[in-house]
Amino acid sequence: MDLLQAIIIAIVEGLTEYLPISSTAHMGFTAALLGMEESEFLKMFQVSIQFGAILSIVILYWRKFFDFSNLNFYYKLAFAVIPALGLGYLLDDKIEAVLGNQIAISTVLVLGGIVLLFVDRWFKSPKIHNEKEITFKTAITIGFWQCLAMMPGTSRSAASIIGGMTQGLSRKAAAEFSFFLAVPTMLAVTVYSIFVKTWGKGTATEIKGYEMILQDDHHIMLFIIGNIVAFITALIAVKTFIAVLTKYGFKFWGWYRIVIGIGLLIYFYTK
Structure with missing residues (x-):
């Protein structure tokens, strides 16, 4: 992976991580379209640059994340993240096996787009308009909805937002x-991928994520620049997404998924 490729992948990660269009799918498609050879470092890089995207949310909502007088906020997140952490650990190998199946991911992208076309009709009368009204039961329920995103192409954002809307949250509150x-969620996945997970398992080149990063100066540079680029682009994407979602709803993103998904299905079938 060269520097330009790393920057492009990081831009895609930052722009798509918080949109209901699947960052995993978009990074996988981008790497394939760039002709990048699938490698353990590429897979680890795509996960590790989520750290930059995480920081963008902490910065944008710093008052919320550093309001230590509101302990319920932290408790809700702690309970809500448990389902994804447990299932993610158990299904890690199966999830990784699907990542290379672009046909399956493209199909999921289209199916998810069809769902998004109707979401606004299904949930017309929200009762919850801010985080403080969310109960622990609702938070955990949204956490289970988030687990749907373990199928690459689904979108963690789409799954958890729709999950929130099923519980009576407004579009903005759910987002x-x-x-x-x-x-x-992403911090746990990133830490696991860098410091705990063994990449290339079962081969002669088993290695930890941090060992790959520290292999040479080039890998260190890609890791640092990738996270910086993901951070900047995620800041832009989140602000734009909230504005578009509040005004227009999910239809735009649904049609986007369908068009992109069909285009990619044609591409990969005829490749």
Whole structure:
């Protein structure tokens, strides 16, 4: 992976992580379209640069994250993240096996887009408009909805936002809680991928994520620049997403997923 490729992947991560369009799918498609050879470092890089995207949410909502007088906020996130952490650990190998199946991911992208076309009709009368009204039961329920995103192409953001709307949250409240929930979820996944997970398992080149990063100066540079780029682009994406979602709802993102998904299905079938 060269520097330009790393920057492009990081831009895609930052722009898509918090949108209901699947960052995993978009990074995988981008890498394939760039002709990048699948490697353990590439897979680890795509996960590790989520750290930059995480920081963007902490900065944008710093008052919320550093309001230590509101302990219920932290408790809700802690309970909500448990389902994803447990299932993610158990299904890690199966999830990784699907990541290379672009046909399956493209199909999920289209199906998820169809769902988004109807979400606004299904949930017309929200009762919860801010995080303080969210109960522990609701938070945990959203946490289970988030687990749907373990199928690459689904979108963690889409799953948790729709999960929130099923519990009576407004579009904006559901999106913001999805952002908040992303911080502990993605932080746990990033830490696991860098410091705990063994990449290349079962081969002669088993290695930890941090060992790959520290292999040479080039890898260190890619890791640092990738996170900086993901951070900047995620800041822009989150602000734009909230504005578009509040005004227009999910239809735009649904049509986007369908068009992109069909285009990619044609591409990968005829490749």
